[in-house]
Amino acid sequence: MERWVSEVNAGWGLTVKTTQQLCDIQTPYQHIEIFETVNLGHLMMLDGIVQLSSYDEFAYHEMMANLPFYSCAHLPEKALVIGGGDGGVLRELGKHPELKSIDICEIDGEVIKAAREFLPETACGYDDERVHIHVGDGSLFVQEHPGSYDIIIVDSTDPAGPGEPLFGEAFYGNLKKALKPGGVIGTQAESYFLLPEIAQRVVKFAGTFFKSYGFAQIHVPTYPTGVIGCCVASDEGDVREPKRFPDEAMQKKLRYYTPEVHRGAFMLPGFARELFEK
Numbered sequence: 001m002e003r004w005v006s007e008v009n010a011g012w013g014l015t016v017k018t019t020q021q022l023c024d025i026q027t028p029y030q031h032i033e034i035f036e037t038v039n040l041g042h043l044m045m046l047d048g049i050v051q052l053s054s055y056d057e058f059a060y061h062e063m064m065a066n067l068p069f070y071s072c073a074h075l076p077e078k079a080l081v082i083g084g085g086d087g088g089v090l091r092e093l094g095k096h097p098e099l100k101s102i103d104i105c106e107i108d109g110e111v112i113k114a115a116r117e118f119l120p121e122t123a124c125g126y127d128d129e130r131v132h133i134h135v136g137d138g139s140l141f142v143q144e145h146p147g148s149y150d151i152i153i154v155d156s157t158d159p160a161g162p163g164e165p166l167f168g169e170a171f172y173g174n175l176k177k178a179l180k181p182g183g184v185i186g187t188q189a190e191s192y193f194l195l196p197e198i199a200q201r202v203v204k205f206a207g208t209f210f211k212s213y214g215f216a217q218i219h220v221p222t223y224p225t226g227v228i229g230c231c232v233a234s235d236e237g238d239v240r241e242p243k244r245f246p247d248e249a250m251q252k253k254l255r256y257y258t259p260e261v262h263r264g265a266f267m268l269p270g271f272a273r274e275l276f277e278k
């Protein structure tokens, strides 16, 4: 049966026409819903907030994985994903044979199960034998793994609910401690249109702990305002500049990320640049 579903956030909404609800589960952490849509393929919502649609998830997941991967001054071997239960960032990291091990720490095992059942095109990221699943709070996991990772990607929900500790200053300090020397973080940094204070706060924390940092914009039409940020930070080199380039075979596997897009993503509209310079 056709039904319009809406994400309503910060006083306005984004509405999508669906044909069928595939999943409707309340977990101890959140309400998981997955829909079949008329034009966007599958749509996953957590607590009424869009997490991904098949239509444009490649844009977000390619950038979240590859901005840190290609910013890293040395060849990364060990990666950690915090959140990211749908498996999309894992799928993109898995394209890199250089990575020897990919840990994921997702707080809600039911998200992993639901993604594996209803979102096989993103959850295929779990099929890689280098992936090790940890179900728990990512803010605690990083504290327990000092000096361990070349790249850490925080693919979290918004700060309301279980994602709240992932937007705190202490967490950014602990991310830095969990990195190996010269490692890179990439964190979900919200939209400068929709949630400017949160975007600003995250970039400020990155600047507190890292020598090089910046907000990279990613165009994702099914997120309200059509844009979301990845905050990239490291102590080695300039994160705005890719340190390596995808070869021809790798570039063919990518639909959004290119070295030019890497550099360009940090070029922000004037008002957004000002927001992060404050």
Ligand code: SAM
Pocket: 029, 046, 050, 051, 052, 060, 082, 083, 084, 085, 086, 105, 106, 107, 108, 111, 136, 137, 138, 139, 155, 156, 157, 158, 161, 162, 163, 164, 165, 166, 188
């Ligand atoms: N791309 C998405 C977005 O920004 O809309 C995020 C997708 S992913 C599904 C977000 C995941 O973060 C959820 O599965 C949620 O359970 C997980 N998460 C939230 N808080 C967490 C925490 N403290 N530790 C680990 N995972 C967490």
